[in-house]
Amino acid sequence: MTVTKKVNPATANASSDEAVLPAGAGSPGLGARELQLTAGEFRQIADLAYQRFGLDLKRGKEALVAARLGKKLRKLGFSTFAEYHRHVLADASGDALIELIDALTTNHTSFLRERAHFEFLARAVKEEFRAVTTLRVWSAACSSGEEPYSIAMCLAEALAAAPARRFEILATDISTRVLRAAERGVYPISRFDDVPEAWRRAYLLRGRGASEGFYKIKPQLARAVEFARLNLIEPFPHQPPFHVIFCRNVMMYFDKPTQQNIVERLSARLERDGYLLVGHSESLTGVEHGLQYVRPATYRNHKPEKAGGLFR
Secondary structure (H helix, E strand, C coil): CCCCCCCCCCCCCCCCCCCCEECCCCCCCCCCCCCEECHHHHHHHHHHHHHHHCCCCCCCCHHHHHHHHHHHHHHHCCCCHHHHHHHHHHCCCCHHHHHHHHHHCCCCCCCCCCHHHHHHHHHHHHCCCCCCCEEEEEECCCCCCHHHHHHHHHHHHHCCCCCCCEEEEEEEECCHHHHHHHHHCEEEHHHHCCCCHHHHHHHEEECCHHHCCEEEECHHHHCCEEEEECCCCCCCCCCCCEEEEECCCCHHHCCHHHHHHHHHHHHCCEEEEEEEECCCCCCCCCCCCCCEEEECCEEECCCCCCCCCCCC
16 A cells, blocks of 8 residues: 655655755854754654644745754754654654644733624524524634634523523644643633723633632633543544634644645534634635625625425
């Protein structure tokens, strides 16, 4: 049997003889010992990230890789990026691989980030989905939990006058580190600056003593959110379809073929007339899909009903 290895086209033509790049170049204070990232080592790391996570590290990202992984090499005591690459491959637990992806990607997020999406969700719940008893929402790149908890607060407010209706939120991410933080549901008070005061009183517990300066998501709200680890380029586990899928600020890390694959599979998990929301800095331009553009960063799974009986 012939196995075809998935290769990142952005690094396919790189030569290991090309110039080396110091780790932390242009970033003073990273340590006296200078680490060098060769073109060959960059290709190894870029190919690994692409094969395992779909992360598209194009040529020109050498400085970013050297700076972010250089700190980890020093911490672990490795003298070359090749040694670190071998360490990641040899780690049977997979933890080193997760740490690599954590280092190379940005987990920046906030509560009610890109507020327009939450305003749109609240309207959809009251109007288009008003007949839905149990609303299902998927936060497909949930990071440390701010997005799914924002969704939960938004839905709780929107359904406050309809106690017979409920909601379920699936929150997934590739990083076990951020998922652990998300499940704790504890955040500095400053993270809630954009959350209305009435929501804070309704859905948060203020810390005391050693927890002073922190809020914790109230258990009754947290119970509506199920966290799970998921790599978006791997097969999705079976789930009932969702009315809304948030997959925001993650498409930017993928090349077009990977985006195409992910969008196709996300679309297949939407209810009829369900919505896919992407980041406002992202676009599905160049990606073929059967979704209907609604507004910036918002797409609808609109499939006309088939006529039956004598009328076809």
